[in-house]
Amino acid sequence: MRFLKKSYLGLIFLFLYAPILILIIFSFNASKSRGAWGGFTLDWYRQLFQDDALLTSLYNTIVIAIVASIVATLLGTIAAIGIYRMKGFRKSFMINLTYLPILNPDIVTAISFMLLLIYLKIPRGMLSLLLAHITFCLPFVIISVLPKLRQLDPQIYDAALDLGATPKRAYFSVILPQILPGIFAGFLLAFTMSIDDFVISYFTTGNGVSNLSISIYSMARRGINPKINAVLTILFVGILALMFFINRRVNTNSSKKERGNV
Amino acid sequence: MAEEIIRLVNIAKEFHGVQVLDHINLQIFRNEFVTLLGPSGCGKTTTLRIIGGFESPSSGDLLFEGERINEVPSFKRRVNTVFQNYALFPHLNVFENIAFGLRISKLNNKQIARKVTEALELVNLRGYEKRGIHSLSGGQQQRVAIARAVVNEPEVLLLDEPLAALDLKLRKEMQIELKNIQKRLGITFIFVTHDQEEALTMSDTIVVMKDGRIQQIGQPIDIYNEPKNMFVADFIGASTILPGRFIQDFHVFFADRAFDCVDKGFAPQEEVDVVIRPEDVKLVAPEDGMLQGVVTSVVFKGVHYEMLVESGDIVWKVHSTLMEPVGSNVGMVILPNDIHVMKKVAS
Ligand SMILES: Nc1ncnc2c1ncn2[C@@H]1O[C@H](COP(=O)(O)OP(=O)(O)OP(=O)(O)O)[C@@H](O)[C@H]1O
Ligand SMILES: [Mg+2]
Numbered sequence: 001m002r003f004l005k006k007s008y009l010g011l012i013f014l015f016l017y018a019p020i021l022i023l024i025i026f027s028f029n030a031s032k033s034r035g036a037w038g039g040f041t042l043d044w045y046r047q048l049f050q051d052d053a054l055l056t057s058l059y060n061t062i063v064i065a066i067v068a069s070i071v072a073t074l075l076g077t078i079a080a081i082g083i084y085r086m087k088g089f090r091k092s093f094m095i096n097l098t099y100l101p102i103l104n105p106d107i108v109t110a111i112s113f114m115l116l117l118i119y120l121k122i123p124r125g126m127l128s129l130l131l132a133h134i135t136f137c138l139p140f141v142i143i144s145v146l147p148k149l150r151q152l153d154p155q156i157y158d159a160a161l162d163l164g165a166t167p168k169r170a171y172f173s174v175i176l177p178q179i180l181p182g183i184f185a186g187f188l189l190a191f192t193m194s195i196d197d198f199v200i201s202y203f204t205t206g207n208g209v210s211n212l213s214i215s216i217y218s219m220a221r222r223g224i225n226p227k228i229n230a231v232l233t234i235l236f237v238g239i240l241a242l243m244f245f246i247n248r249r250v251n252t253n254s255s256k257k258e259r260g261n262v
Numbered sequence: 263m264a265e266e267i268i269r270l271v272n273i274a275k276e277f278h279g280v281q282v283l284d285h286i287n288l289q290i291f292r293n294e295f296v297t298l299l300g301p302s303g304c305g306k307t308t309t310l311r312i313i314g315g316f317e318s319p320s321s322g323d324l325l326f327e328g329e330r331i332n333e334v335p336s337f338k339r340r341v342n343t344v345f346q347n348y349a350l351f352p353h354l355n356v357f358e359n360i361a362f363g364l365r366i367s368k369l370n371n372k373q374i375a376r377k378v379t380e381a382l383e384l385v386n387l388r389g390y391e392k393r394g395i396h397s398l399s400g401g402q403q404q405r406v407a408i409a410r411a412v413v414n415e416p417e418v419l420l421l422d423e424p425l426a427a428l429d430l431k432l433r434k435e436m437q438i439e440l441k442n443i444q445k446r447l448g449i450t451f452i453f454v455t456h457d458q459e460e461a462l463t464m465s466d467t468i469v470v471m472k473d474g475r476i477q478q479i480g481q482p483i484d485i486y487n488e489p490k491n492m493f494v495a496d497f498i499g500a501s502t503i504l505p506g507r508f509i510q511d512f513h514v515f516f517a518d519r520a521f522d523c524v525d526k527g528f529a530p531q532e533e534v535d536v537v538i539r540p541e542d543v544k545l546v547a548p549e550d551g552m553l554q555g556v557v558t559s560v561v562f563k564g565v566h567y568e569m570l571v572e573s574g575d576i577v578w579k580v581h582s583t584l585m586e587p588v589g590s591n592v593g594m595v596i597l598p599n600d601i602h603v604m605k606k607v608a609s
Contacts, residue, residue, distance in 0.1 A: 155349035158316050161336045162343045163363035163414065173362075177353040 551593015
């Protein structure tokens with residue numbers, strides 16, 4: 001019983017991380033078999049860096065994630081401020097309108113996007129992919145920023161105007177610094193959502209433009225190549241590094257606050 | 263007398279069809295300490311927000327030095343505000359909070375440092391420059407809010423119940439401090455409170471409000487001694503207020519007998535309210551009194567005793583430095599000068 005108590009957390013983490021661990025280990029496996037260990041090798045990484053198609057799709061994934069999350073963060077923050085300043089029915093209507101795309105199954109969103117692109121005669125490729133990603137990231141930014149705005153003391157904005165700030169200046173120097181954590185959280189959420197996406201990307205791209213998930217999907221139909229393990233390991237390590245970076249930032253920020261002089 | 267700085271002309275304000283301010287007319291002079299006094303929800307904050315430019319009146323004119331400023335946005339008005347909950351900027355330290363307005367007016371760093379230091383001196387907070395807002399006590403935050411407003415040298419300072427969140431002792435100290443600051447700076451203060459004692463001790467002029475209407479404007483002494491109606495009398499002090507009937511000039515009937523008074527101009531037999539302050543009821547021996555009663559309660563109030571005297575079905579509040587024990591029979595005398603006859607108002 002006591003053993004179970006102690007190992008409970010350990011078991012959970014084992015289940016969570018075992019698949020990723022296997023993935024990482026097998027990216028160094030010399031045998032092409034998916035089940036047996038055939039010794040250590042860096043061959044797959046070498047092959048990966050010669051596979052232009054796979055590298056291009058990794059590059060696409062990252063570029064789209066960065067551009068889409070930045071654009072979505074800008075638009076979403078402005079939208080959140082707009083919603084925050086609305087009143088009554090209009091406000092709750094807009095909030096529900098924001099939640100709907102989040103709850104909507106990806107496949108519905110994806111097919112609708114595809115139909116819209118065809119209807120508007122927008123050629124499918126990088127641009128359409130980017131537009132789709134910006135659109136589905138937008139609600140995540142709004143729902144991250146809105147709570148921060150609600151926590152604001154409404155008198156703070158008045159106080160800035162009172163001291164001579166124009167409305168624009170009041171937003172930049174008083175409101176923005178206080179909702180920044182929400183904006184940052186929204187950006188990260190948008191970024192991971194974009195990297196994560198397969199279904200919507202699959203239906204909105206074309207002309208040979210593909211991101212990582214699409215490439216892997218088409219490769220996997222021909223059998224899993226250990227190159228895939230290698231590229232996914234790189235992606236995982238990249239995300240891990242990003243997380244450490246963010247944690248360090250958050251920690252230094254909060255310890256500054258505790259000392260009382262931000 | 264003094265020079266007018268702000269005037270409200272027939273200012274009305276509606277929120278969703280509900281009349282919150284009902285044609286307010288108010289003249290405010292340079293260097294005056296004006297207090298808006300009234301119960302919760304009577305429209306004090308709304309009046310202040312209209313003067314500050316955070317709310318625009320539904321009708322009427324707001325004049326600043328004789329010029330209409332209805333359409334002037336708040337960031338262009340020469341008025342600064344100390345908000346009800348201070349509204350300090352939590353992401354800035356004390357220095358930067360106070361410097362906020364100065365940075366907007368593009369002063370150089372040396373001028374800013376000098377002015378902030380002066381402002382901190384004014385509110386007794388030197389050495390607090392680098393402190394975060396959340397590390398300050400309520401009283402200190404309040405002083406930062408005052409410093410942040412006065413450092414911009416406004417001609418008028420608006421203060422919305424700035425002392426409401428402080429405990430009694432600190433409150434008394436800050437009342438004196440605020441009054442000193444006002445005298446030293448020589449600027450107009452428009453101060454909001456619902457505490458009548460605070461209003462009486464601090465103000466040059468008190469504006470008593472109720473339900474969006476001004477009930478009376480006057481110096482504290484006048485408001486205290488000559489309340490215009492029963493609401494003001496009731497709100498300003500703990501008077502005894504009785505229903506009465508006017509007999510003829512200088513004669514009024516209440517508490518089952520006729521009294522001499524100094525009031526005139528009411529119609530014979532007109533229903534009136536009679537206000538008598540507790541310190542104006544003199545206790546004497548029963549046989550010497552105009553009214554007789556029994557003491558039912560005694561509370562020592564520091565300087566005087568507050569006693570309740572029951573006489574017929576009326577309970578009189580009496581203040582006296584001499585104590586009569588509970589249960590003793592007493593007589594009461596009220597001089598004509600101390601009887602305030604007022605028009606009855608539908609409340
Ligand atoms: N933005 C608003 N929308 C709707 N009604 C409002 C608004 N602001 C104030 N009111 C209403 O106007 C009336 C007067 O409010 P105000 O804040 O001026 O009162 P107050 O005298 O300052 O009261 P308190 O002493 O409680 O602060 C209240 O009935 C209030 O509900
Ligand atoms: Mg108020």
